[in-house]
Amino acid sequence: MEMTGLQIFKYTPAAKKLPKSNCKECGCPTCMVYSLKLAKQQIDIDKCPYVCEELRQNYSQSIKHPQKTIKIGDLKIGGENVLFRHEKTFINPTALAVIVDCSKSDYAEKIKEICEFEYTHVGQTFGVDLVILINTDNKTELSFQAGRQCSSVYENNGLSHYSLSFVPRNDINVLTIEQLQQLSLNIFEEQDFKTTKNYLIETRVKAILEKDESCSAPVCVVMKNDDIYSQCARAGFYLCKYANMLIFEEFDKDLLSTLITLRHNIFTDPQKTLQVDSGLYKYNNPDENSIIFMTTNFALTYFAVANELENLDIPAYLIIVPADGMSVLTAWSAQTFTPEIVSKFLDELDIKNKIKTRKIIIPGLVSDMIEELNAQCPDFEFVEGTKDASDIGKFVKKIINSNKVISQ
Numbered sequence: 001m002e003m004t005g006l007q008i009f010k011y012t013p014a015a016k017k018l019p020k021s022n023c024k025e026c027g028c029p030t031c032m033v034y035s036l037k038l039a040k041q042q043i044d045i046d047k048c049p050y051v052c053e054e055l056r057q058n059y060s061q062s063i064k065h066p067q068k069t070i071k072i073g074d075l076k077i078g079g080e081n082v083l084f085r086h087e088k089t090f091i092n093p094t095a096l097a098v099i100v101d102c103s104k105s106d107y108a109e110k111i112k113e114i115c116e117f118e119y120t121h122v123g124q125t126f127g128v129d130l131v132i133l134i135n136t137d138n139k140t141e142l143s144f145q146a147g148r149q150c151s152s153v154y155e156n157n158g159l160s161h162y163s164l165s166f167v168p169r170n171d172i173n174v175l176t177i178e179q180l181q182q183l184s185l186n187i188f189e190e191q192d193f194k195t196t197k198n199y200l201i202e203t204r205v206k207a208i209l210e211k212d213e214s215c216s217a218p219v220c221v222v223m224k225n226d227d228i229y230s231q232c233a234r235a236g237f238y239l240c241k242y243a244n245m246l247i248f249e250e251f252d253k254d255l256l257s258t259l260i261t262l263r264h265n266i267f268t269d270p271q272k273t274l275q276v277d278s279g280l281y282k283y284n285n286p287d288e289n290s291i292i293f294m295t296t297n298f299a300l301t302y303f304a305v306a307n308e309l310e311n312l313d314i315p316a317y318l319i320i321v322p323a324d325g326m327s328v329l330t331a332w333s334a335q336t337f338t339p340e341i342v343s344k345f346l347d348e349l350d351i352k353n354k355i356k357t358r359k360i361i362i363p364g365l366v367s368d369m370i371e372e373l374n375a376q377c378p379d380f381e382f383v384e385g386t387k388d389a390s391d392i393g394k395f396v397k398k399i400i401n402s403n404k405v406i407s408q
């Protein structure tokens with residue numbers, strides 16, 4: 001564990017009431033300031049000529065990185081510092097890799113299929129991170145190096161070359177198994193579940209808590225190619241605790257989509273909210289008379305509302321107000337979703353001139369804002385919507401049935 005400023009301070013002359021206490025020779029006004037800076041690694045430990053050997057040893061141990069970071073192109077593997085996400089955050093999501101056997105006749109199609117696979121979750125698009133080629137014989141010359149590129153094969157003077165015949169995703173990497181083995185990775189063949197689980201946990205605990213260098217290599221688990229449901233359950237566990245990469249023999253879109261969803265939830269930074277871009281979103285080809293909904297830019301709020309609007313068979317707009325990624329009620333109480341902010345944002349989007357509709361449906365949770373909103377934005381009339389996004393469909397039907405005019 002990294003030392004805190006107070007833990008460091010205990011070793012300084014000021015804490016020990018020695019003659020050089022707060023002497024400023026390090027450039028800091030006090031030993032406490034030096035300690036705080038050292039804890040954040042903002043000052044060199046040698047700036048203080050009076051550092052004791054015990055502090056030097058404990059500090060150098062505390063700043064050692066417990067797990068190495070291995071780079072393959074843009075892909076980073078490992079580099080974790082904590083056992084639990086809430087302690088700080090996890091750094092690099094578990095990489096998902098698929099093996100392609102180049103001795104099989106359909107291998108080029110398989111590479112193409114893997115490279116084209118995309119899965120979108122909470123507004124972000126993901127895919128397979130790494131393709132690992134096996135059985136690339138001596139006659140095969142790979143035109144790509146360690147790094148990105150997906151290829152199909154053609155023959156030239158007896159040598160097989162790989163060349164691009166389609167546009168791959170630009171965030172996928174391809175390596176031969178030999179290239180992968182040269183990296184400082186711990187490649188572990190999956191045993192039975194209990195053995196693998198224990199191995200992963202013990203290795204990570206030793207790396208993080210004991211800073212055991214023999215456990216500092218990121219761990220890649222080569223999954224057994226058995227029943228897909230069992231494989232999915234085991235891989236899900238290893239992804240949480242504590243595989244840095246999972247390697248699959250077969251390419252299965254459902255398995256990978258499930259793991260990508262799980263991974264996206266585990267590897268978000270708990271200190272940052274998930275948010276989407278603010279702006280005007282359109283559903284089912286709206287025109288200038290279509291209904292308008294409004295909510296905040298908290299990702300889960302956005303996707304809940306967007307999903308309902310997508311599935312309605314009426315055209316609609318959704319205004320996403322910038323609210324520091326907070327949900328509606330939180331943003332309202334934190335004053336990041338206020339009539340002033342809404343008014344400014346409507347002007348910024350130029351809604352008044354772009355759309356003829358003058359009624360804007362706001363979340364029912366903030367119906368108390370309606371009076372102030374109407375006063376602040378005199379060009380519009382704000383209408384109380386539903387408290388829950390799942391009721392939007394019923395809400396819209398009710399309006400249509402009762403012939404209430406939402407537009408104009």
Ligand code: SF4
Pocket residue numbers: 012013014020021022023024025026027028029030031034047048049050051
């Ligand atoms: Fe304290 Fe800095 Fe003087 Fe060291 S050099 S004794 S840390 S004030």
